[in-house]
Amino acid sequence: MDSNKIEMFKGLNVLRLLDSIGESLIFADENQIIRWMNVPAKELLTKIGPFVKINDPEDFIGVNLSMFHGPRQNGILAGETFPHTAHIKLFNRFSAKIVVDKVFSETGDFSGYVLTWKDVSDFQQELEVQQNMLKSLYTPIIGTAIDSVLLVALTGLLTEERMQYTKDAILLACAEKKAEYVIFDFTGIVDDIDDVVVFHLDQIAEALRLMGSEAIFVGLNSQFVQQMIRKGLKVRVKTCQSFKQGVNYVWSKMGYKLVKI
Structure with missing residues (x-):
């Protein structure tokens, strides 16, 4: 159904809606340059940013997505299969499930990408917790x-x-x-x-x-x-x-x- 025909969508504040979504959303343009992120994504980047010496999440604006992805993920972005789901490691410290999809304008023109980060966890911390649990069972x-x-x-x-x-x-x-x-x-x-x-x-x-x-x-x-x-x-x-x-x-x-x- 065309969203323009749904009364509740008329005059909707899209950015506020995206901020209210519980998942971390990062939007990048067609050149994979980060242009915007919602509030949950900023909170996430506040946590993981120091591992790449970026303390302010706003400083990720203008950064290429290749900072987060290796050659394989970059190849996926250049492909045609979307949405794409994968598990990645971030800065050799965090693991995350990501969903990548293309974003299109109202006229149907390709305008960039949206990345949804899910289940982000500090696997080093998890490993330490698991090791402590195993020790108690040793x-x-x-x-x-x-x-x-x-x-x-x-x-x-x-x-x-x-x-x-x-x-x-x-x-x-x-x-x-x-x-x-x-x-x-x-x-x-x-x-x-x-x-x-x-x-x-x-x-x-x-x-x-x-x-x-x-x-x-x-x-x-x-x-x-x-x-x-x-x-x-x-x-x-x-x-x-x-x-x-x-x-x-x-x-x-x-x-x-x-x-x-």
């Missing part, structure tokens, strides 16, 4: 029926980064709980290990010893042990075949015994 440190005994359930792949975080988390938990024994359960570990990981494990055990706690390794499967033997790796701790044996060892050391009621 190594569960679980309390047991005896307050002074902690269980460290190791699963998946042991890496140097993970072991460094694990070491810090265990020592902190041990100090807070005043743990006398820390049982490390390796039942869920089946991947190959290297000497750096074993070095960290040995360091953790030694640090616990200096804190007055004893580390106990349980659930070391045959594959895990064979790898350590082949590589000449050693850890100086008490080992048990299963978690049950480890618990029985701790109970005997503490003077407890399991009695059927």
Whole structure:
């Protein structure tokens, strides 16, 4: 339907309407030079502008769109398929979903482009958040029926980064709980290990010893042990075949015994 025939569009303030739209809109002429942007786009450019040393979003007026796009996106602008949707990275810091379309005059002449930026996110910040979330899942440190005994359930792949975080988390938990024994359960570990990981494990055990706690390794499967033997790796701790044996060892050391009621 022709918008000129709709009563509500007569005398409409187009710029005010574009400012009220929640998406960031950037308009460029046929030479891809930015000519106008709405308020949400200005707010967005205020955030990302400092990464290209532009603090005032108004200073983006007159800038070529190539500042935001690489050769592939420039090729798209020169093509004929519109509207075009793509995901881009901005200044190696932000990611965004963009929709590019052509703009035409009332007479149907091509007059430029409109870019709609959606879902703009700081992927570096998101990565840090995700890494912090993963760290919290790296190594569960679980309390047991005896307050002074902690269980460290190791699963998946042991890496140097993970072991460094694990070491810090265990020592902190041990100090807070005043743990006398820390049982490390390796039942869920089946991947190959290297000497750096074993070095960290040995360091953790030694640090616990200096804190007055004893580390106990349980659930070391045959594959895990064979790898350590082949590589000449050693850890100086008490080992048990299963978690049950480890618990029985701790109970005997503490003077407890399991009695059927």
